[in-house]
Amino acid sequence: MSDYNTSGFDSANMFSIDGRRIPFKPGQTILQAALEAGVYIPHLCHHPDLKPHGSCKLCTVTVNGRNGSACTARALPGLEVENDTPALNDRRRVLLQMLFVEGDHFCPGCEKSGNCQLQALAYDLEMVAPHFRHFFPKRTVDASHPDIWLDLNRCIMCELCVRASRDIDGKNVFMLAGRGANSQVVVNSPTGLLKDSALTADDAAAQICPVGAILHKRVGYSVPIGQRQFDDATIGHQVEYLARRHIPIKPVAVDAPKMPEKEGV
Amino acid sequence: MSEVSEFSRLVEPVLQRHQWRPDRLLQILRDVQDVLDYLSDDTLVRLAEELRISYAQVRSTRDFYAFLYSENRGRYRVLFSDNITDRMLGNQALFEQMLANFGLAAGQVSADGLVSVDLTSCTGMCDQGPAILVNELAITRMTPQRVDEICVLVKNEVPLADWPAEFFVVEDNIRRADMLLGTPHEPGHAIRAAITRGRDGMLAEMRIANLRGRGGAGFTTAIKWEACRQAPGEQRYIVCNADEGEPGTFKDRVLLQSYAGRVFEGMVIAAYTVGARLGLLYLRAEYRYLRPQLEAFLAGMRAQNLLGKDIAGDKGFDFDIEIHLGAGAYICGEESALIESLEGKAGKPRVRPPFPVTCGYMNQPTVVNNVETLCKATEIAIHGGAWYEAIGTKQSTGTKIISVAGDCERPGLYEYAFGVRIAQILEDCGASEAMAVQVSGASGVCLSEREFGRRIAFEDVPTAGSFMIFDTQRDLFEVARNFAHFFRHESCGFCTPCRTGTALLSDLMDKIADGRGTQYEMNELLRVQAVMKASSHCGLGQTAGNAVADTVQKFRPAYERRLAQTDFMPAFDLDAALAKGRAITGRDDALAHLDQGA
Ligand code: SF4
Ligand code: SF4
Ligand code: FES
Numbered sequence: 001m002s003d004y005n006t007s008g009f010d011s012a013n014m015f016s017i018d019g020r021r022i023p024f025k026p027g028q029t030i031l032q033a034a035l036e037a038g039v040y041i042p043h044l045c046h047h048p049d050l051k052p053h054g055s056c057k058l059c060t061v062t063v064n065g066r067n068g069s070a071c072t073a074r075a076l077p078g079l080e081v082e083n084d085t086p087a088l089n090d091r092r093r094v095l096l097q098m099l100f101v102e103g104d105h106f107c108p109g110c111e112k113s114g115n116c117q118l119q120a121l122a123y124d125l126e127m128v129a130p131h132f133r134h135f136f137p138k139r140t141v142d143a144s145h146p147d148i149w150l151d152l153n154r155c156i157m158c159e160l161c162v163r164a165s166r167d168i169d170g171k172n173v174f175m176l177a178g179r180g181a182n183s184q185v186v187v188n189s190p191t192g193l194l195k196d197s198a199l200t201a202d203d204a205a206a207q208i209c210p211v212g213a214i215l216h217k218r219v220g221y222s223v224p225i226g227q228r229q230f231d232d233a234t235i236g237h238q239v240e241y242l243a244r245r246h247i248p249i250k251p252v253a254v255d256a257p258k259m260p261e262k263e264g265v
Numbered sequence: 266m267s268e269v270s271e272f273s274r275l276v277e278p279v280l281q282r283h284q285w286r287p288d289r290l291l292q293i294l295r296d297v298q299d300v301l302d303y304l305s306d307d308t309l310v311r312l313a314e315e316l317r318i319s320y321a322q323v324r325s326t327r328d329f330y331a332f333l334y335s336e337n338r339g340r341y342r343v344l345f346s347d348n349i350t351d352r353m354l355g356n357q358a359l360f361e362q363m364l365a366n367f368g369l370a371a372g373q374v375s376a377d378g379l380v381s382v383d384l385t386s387c388t389g390m391c392d393q394g395p396a397i398l399v400n401e402l403a404i405t406r407m408t409p410q411r412v413d414e415i416c417v418l419v420k421n422e423v424p425l426a427d428w429p430a431e432f433f434v435v436e437d438n439i440r441r442a443d444m445l446l447g448t449p450h451e452p453g454h455a456i457r458a459a460i461t462r463g464r465d466g467m468l469a470e471m472r473i474a475n476l477r478g479r480g481g482a483g484f485t486t487a488i489k490w491e492a493c494r495q496a497p498g499e500q501r502y503i504v505c506n507a508d509e510g511e512p513g514t515f516k517d518r519v520l521l522q523s524y525a526g527r528v529f530e531g532m533v534i535a536a537y538t539v540g541a542r543l544g545l546l547y548l549r550a551e552y553r554y555l556r557p558q559l560e561a562f563l564a565g566m567r568a569q570n571l572l573g574k575d576i577a578g579d580k581g582f583d584f585d586i587e588i589h590l591g592a593g594a595y596i597c598g599e600e601s602a603l604i605e606s607l608e609g610k611a612g613k614p615r616v617r618p619p620f621p622v623t624c625g626y627m628n629q630p631t632v633v634n635n636v637e638t639l640c641k642a643t644e645i646a647i648h649g650g651a652w653y654e655a656i657g658t659k660q661s662t663g664t665k666i667i668s669v670a671g672d673c674e675r676p677g678l679y680e681y682a683f684g685v686r687i688a689q690i691l692e693d694c695g696a697s698e699a700m701a702v703q704v705s706g707a708s709g710v711c712l713s714e715r716e717f718g719r720r721i722a723f724e725d726v727p728t729a730g731s732f733m734i735f736d737t738q739r740d741l742f743e744v745a746r747n748f749a750h751f752f753r754h755e756s757c758g759f760c761t762p763c764r765t766g767t768a769l770l771s772d773l774m775d776k777i778a779d780g781r782g783t784q785y786e787m788n789e790l791l792r793v794q795a796v797m798k799a800s801s802h803c804g805l806g807q808t809a810g811n812a813v814a815d816t817v818q819k820f821r822p823a824y825e826r827r828l829a830q831t832d833f834m835p836a837f838d839l840d841a842a843l844a845k846g847r848a849i850t851g852r853d854d855a856l857a858h859l860d861q862g863a
Contacts, residue, residue: 054616055760060800067799072616094796098765132769133836157758175321176758177328179594179611181768183758186328188321190310 015079017041017061024075031059031070034083035243040236041083042092042121044099044210045158046071049246050167056099056158058092058121093125101132102181104139104153105211111220112212114228118156119211120235139184144195147217148206155185155213165205173199185213272311275300280315287318288627290326290609294333295590303334322610329611329757331385331593332401332550339374339381341419346396348387348512349747350670350733356395359407360384366416380419386595386751387512388551391670391733392438392677400425401553404432433554437519438677441693443664444656445640446680450526453571455643459534460579462646467538468494471642473650475662480506480598480635481705481729482804483661486642489632492622494539496630501541503532503584504626504633506603508549510595511706512751513731516666517636519678521548521555524640525562529586531639533576534646535632536584544586545626547603550593559588595755599803600633601625602757613759614803637666637730657683661722669694671734681721688717690732698736701820706731707748708808711741711815741820742827745812746774752809763806766797770810772836777827781834787824790817 014021015030017039024033029052034041045056054072061070062082070081082088099118107119121127139152157176162185165173177186189196199206206214225231230238279296283289297312298304304327313320327333334342345351345360360371363382367375374381390396393405399415402425411432418428439446459467471487478484493501505528509517520528532544548556563586566572576582589607591597597606601615604626625631634642641663645653654662661683667690670676674695681690691699702712704721705728712719712726719726735744749771756767773790776782794810801807817824840859847857 052616054802057761057800057802069802074618091796091800094792095761095800098761098769102765102768133772135768157761157764172319172321175319175325177321177325177611178758179329180753180756180758181764182328183764186321186324188319190320192306192320 012077015075015077015081017081017083018085022075028075029071030061030063030068030073030075030079030081032243033075034070035239038239039083040239040242041070042125042236043071043242044117044121044156045160047160047164047208047245048243049204050160050163053159053163056095056156058095060091061088089125092121093127094131096122096125096127097129097131099156100127100130101134103137103155104134110154110212111215112154114223114225114231116212116230117210117235120230123230124234124236135181137181142187142194144193145197145199145217146195147201148194148199149215149217150185150187150194151213151215152184153213154211156211157183157185158210160208160210161185161205161214164208165199165203168204171198171203171205173197173203173205272308276308276312276315285316287316287322288609290316290318290323291330291592291606292589292609294323294327295592298333302340303337305335325611326609329594329613330591331754333592337374337378339379340422341380342398342400343380343382343415343419344385344388344398345382346386346388346390346394346398347384347747348391348394348751349744350391350513351387351395352743352747353671353739354394356407359395359409359412362409363412363416366412367419379422385593386510386754389509389515389518389549390435391513391515391668393436394670398551401550402433403435403551403554405435435518435522435554436677437523439519439680440669440675440677441679441681443680443682444644445524445527445637445664445666446678448644450524452526452566452569453530453577455527455530455646456533456537456571456577459537459646460577460582464494464538464540467534467646470645470650471538474645474653475650475660476638476641476645476653477661477723478635479637479641479665479729481511481727483723483727486634486638489622489634490535490539492620493630493632496623498623498630500543500627500629501536501539502626502629502631503535503539503541503544504600504603504607504621504631505532505544505546505636505639506598506600506633507552507636508547508591508598508603509552509636510549510598510755511708511729511731512748513668513670513703513706513733514729515668515670516678516730518552518555520636520640520666521552521559525559526566527640527643528636529563529566530571531634531642532586533571533584534642535634535639537576537579537582539630539632541632542583542585544584545607546586546588547591547597547607548588549591549597553590556588556590563588594757595751596757596803596805599805602803603633604631611757613757614805635729658720658722658724660724665721665728666730667721667728667732668730669732669734671732672696672699672736672739673734683722684720686718686720687712687726690721691717691734694734696734696736698738699734700737700739701735701741701744703733703735703744703812704728704731706733707751707812708804709811711744711812711819713819740823741816742774742777742823745816746771746778748812749774749809752805756805756809760800760802760806762797763801763803763809766793766801766806767809769793770797770813774813776836777824780827780829781836782824782827783829783831783833785833787817787828790814 022037043059045053052072054069059070142150161174165171283293309323313323372383388396390405395407396405476486574583594612596602597612599614602612606612621631657663667679753767753771756763758764794814
């Protein structure tokens with residue numbers, strides 16, 4: 001650790017990831033600091049606009065020899081973080097495989113294909129097969145809302161919609177209910193249906209789903225393959241995008257379908 | 266119309282009692298279920314309106330707890346405790362007998378809405394099993410005859426209050442008493458001793474005593490108390506963790522049943538030391554039968570000025586205790602999940618830091634201590650830290666209560682100074698044929714005979730108190746499979762590795778049990794376990810695969826004799842999967858079958 005003191009950096013606010021020096025602002029998490037410094041740590045349940053959550057565990061790193069979630073662990077001076085190692089990436093691959101068999105992800109036919117973070121991570125981490133036996137859960141599709149549809153078969157329980165609706169939209173439209181493998185997102189309305197909830201198409205909660213579980217109607221497939229977010233560069237090479245991505249709050253024009261502008265790359 | 270007024274008539278008093286407080290949601294749901302039998306979606310919608318919170322919030326809480334029901338489970342809800350120790354005592358045959366008697370399948374409700382019979386996780390009656398719960402009241406020592414008697418009572422719709430009292434007797438079974446179990450309790454003595462020492466003095470004695478928490482994690486109690494005392498906050502809280510859910514442990518049940526004075530006085534002393542005004546006892550649902558006597562005990566303490574205002578004459582020392590009832594969720598033993606549950610939410614572990622000592626119940630500094638830990642605090646108040654520190658081992662001071670169950674002649678509670686050898690406990694309880702001991706419950710470690718010389722202490726074999734013995738006739742594979750199913754059922758579902766890993770592990774164990782496992786599955790068990798251990802959010806997921814990993818390592822033949830001698834076998838029977846197709850096409854000739862040998 002002594003080399004920090006002799007380096008030209010302010011040693012008080014530096015730590016290392018895989019031997020590389022990372023500056024941080026006090027209060028930042030390891031993941032925030034890493035993304036800002038251009039270092040990629042795989043993640044799914046983190047979003048720069050929302051409070052840390054720590055449930056997907058994709059971002060698990062070794063901090064001074066112990067396992068921890070980079071999205072919830074605070075950056076501290078002198079920490080030595082291991083991130084991009086074969087062992088950690090192996091573990092991440094298993095976590096991805098778990099998410100794939102637990103839900104029902106038919107990527108080739110899914111509207112989110114190419115814009116989906118789960119799919120992008122699977123490519124990035126070279127997950128070639130789901131490996132485990134599929135659970136084939138019975139989950140519902142809610143197509144009742146005029147602008148949004150909700151297909152829980154593809155939900156990965158990241159609670160981004162829950163947090164966005166609560167903390168950004170102030171509406172509490174979504175909530176995770178149940179426990180264990182029976183957990184599921186439920187909608188806050190007397191009928192339990194999306195159409196009777198307060199959700200509108202321009203809600204942050206309607207834009208934030210990293211997979212194809214919450215989608216806008218009538219815009220599917222409008223962006224051709226090849227022009228989607230993760231088409232020409234893997235997610236691991238879009239650190240800038242991941243660090244700055246904000247939730248588009250412009251309403252989606254129903255008459256002239258248009259995907260939110262592609263950012264970064 | 267009349268239905269609406271019926272609802273208000275029954276539910277209004279509950280809401281009133283809880284002052285329409287949303288943070289009391291879990292207690293409200295419990296009390297509403299007591300009057301309505303179950304919590305329908307419509308009920309939730311109305312409760313959400315009354316409490317001015319979202320329907321989804323109410324639903325999230327209801328759906329999390331095993332003992333809250335979204336549909337009618339019958340007027341008599343029978344649950345058989347299904348810990349491995351209940352199994353060893355023959356619970357399965359009794360379960361089948363009762364199902365047959367009612368003509369029901371597991372979990373099914375009888376057509377007349379009278380009764381349902383199902384399984385539940387360990388109910389903490391391992392020394393007097395097989396045990397059941399009827400509408401959450403514990404009945405121990407089930408026999409075929411008792412099953413028949415219960416069926417008659419249910420069929421005749423006899424109210425539970427009129428069932429034979431001996432059904433509900435829960436024994437203490439104290440087999441070896443030391444300083445805690447063997448010392449008479451003089452009400453108020455410990456509290457007055459603490460007040461005499463003063464706040465700083467008491468804390469100093471705690472430090473000298475080096476008392477470690479008895480809940481399993483072994484954190485130093487003095488450090489916890491001091492951190493809470495120093496943390497900025499408007500209120501401070503003392504929480505007694507009586508959510509004793511670890512399979513095989515029942516020491517807290519006995520302490521609450523027969524030593525409640527020490528538990529509560531321990532809370533008072535903690536409150537005095539850290540400056541808290543309210544204490545909460547979180548009682549697991551399985552111990553609900555204790556609630557009336559605990560409430561009566563609290564009333565007695567108030568009458569003696571050991572709770573309430575100016576306690577024991579100390580001006581300005583005000584403190585009282587409330588009892589909160591759990592609703593069937595093992596994870597609520599984890600302190601931050603317990604706090605979520607106290608606040609009326611689903612019991613999921615929080616992100617830490619911040620830790621409860623600085624930001625706990627209602628985001629205020631909170632001490633969460635185990636039942637046994639609080640009892641120990643009374644001893645330190647009376648005798649002082651140095652006296653206490655001299656007992657036990659260097660890092661594990663004092664005595665420890667062990668709940669012994671399984672293959673032995675004398676199951677029950679054994680209190681020893683820390684450092685006692687496993688072999689000693691086995692000898693004392695009359696377990697001459699032991700082949701393995703599972704220490705500290707399903708999440709603990711499985712020790713084989715070679716390790717019986719090891720000692721119970723934080724520096725060697727740490728334990729929360731569970732001690733399950735398996736003799737040479739037992740099948741350690743079935744033990745591990747039982748635990749795998751337990752964790753699948755009890756994972757909170759928050760994080761990926763545990764939510765999915767517990768399901769994968771129990772599926773793999775079932776596949777091996779079906780004779781469809783190979784060496785491949787053996788490797789998979791360890792691979793999944795390693796990922797769960799390294800990346801789960803809390804102790805549940807981190808330890809859920811331990812028993813499987815231990816038994817794979819130490820009792821390999823129990824697995825190997827079940828393995829199929831091929832490289833891989835699918836989990837399902839391919840030919841059986843085609844049965845539906847054969848039925849639809851009306852074919853059943855040889856060509857419509859797969860050659861299973863191929
Ligand atoms: S619906 Fe989407 S955003 Fe919401 S929990 Fe599921 S995957 Fe996450
Ligand atoms: S490890 Fe299991 S119990 Fe703990 S937070 Fe994760 S899912 Fe919940
Ligand atoms: S991004 Fe850290 S746990 Fe999901």
